[in-house]
Amino acid sequence: MVASPPIQCLVTLDVEGVLTPEVWIALAENLKIDALRRTTKDEPDYQLLMDGRLRILREQNVGMEQIRNVIDTLSPLDGAHDFLQCLQSRFPVILLSDTFEDFIEPLMEKLGQPTILCHKLNISEDGEVMDFHPRITDQKKHAVQAFRKLNYRVIAAGDSYNDLSMIDAADAGFLFRAPDNVRTERSDLVAIDAYDELFNLICQTEQGFK
Numbered sequence: 001m002v003a004s005p006p007i008q009c010l011v012t013l014d015v016e017g018v019l020t021p022e023v024w025i026a027l028a029e030n031l032k033i034d035a036l037r038r039t040t041k042d043e044p045d046y047q048l049l050m051d052g053r054l055r056i057l058r059e060q061n062v063g064m065e066q067i068r069n070v071i072d073t074l075s076p077l078d079g080a081h082d083f084l085q086c087l088q089s090r091f092p093v094i095l096l097s098d099t100f101e102d103f104i105e106p107l108m109e110k111l112g113q114p115t116i117l118c119h120k121l122n123i124s125e126d127g128e129v130m131d132f133h134p135r136i137t138d139q140k141k142h143a144v145q146a147f148r149k150l151n152y153r154v155i156a157a158g159d160s161y162n163d164l165s166m167i168d169a170a171d172a173g174f175l176f177r178a179p180d181n182v183r184t185e186r187s188d189l190v191a192i193d194a195y196d197e198l199f200n201l202i203c204q205t206e207q208g209f210k
């Protein structure tokens with residue numbers, strides 16, 4: 001008889017709004033472009049959201065140099081670095097995000113270079129953001145499904161519409177600092193707002209698997 005593999009948990013987290021500021025909101029505030037304030041907390045259709053963002057960047061003549069200048073001023077959310085370090089000391093942690101490698105690297109450095117899976121931008125030689133290349137449609141959900149096929153028990157947390165399929169695909173999942181509209185639509189999910197609460201809930205969930 002083949003022995004069952006030991007239970008091992010893996011944690012997947014969203015990034016913007018969970019560990020870092022919302023980059024697009026920071027761009028909206030710094031560049032004085034209110035139309036960029038719309039995020040995945042407001043719009044469930046990611047393709048529609050990105051099409052609108054890219055159109056606004058073109059109309060406002062905003063290129064990667066301006067974008068990177070803003071991102072370089074950002075820091076992780078208060079407590080995020082310590083929370084992530086504690087979590088990584090106990091579990092494998094993978095960040096799953098609909099951000100872009102071209103955006104997020106400075107913030108990942110400030111978080112200690114955790115593993116992140118995200119998308120890629122198509123940038124012209126003169127710095128214009130032309131398009132984006134998703135790794136795969138609904139990549140967060142597919143990543144969680146793949147981890148589960150590798151015999152991990154996955155615990156997921158996020159704050160936006162684009163995190164719900166990840167949470168639903170996981171063995172357990174929570175909303176973290178989610179806006180009221182997402183909490184209301186998914187009142188079946190536990191919603192929390194503090195890093196210590198999230199850490200304790202993840203640890204308790206792992207114990208419940210055993």
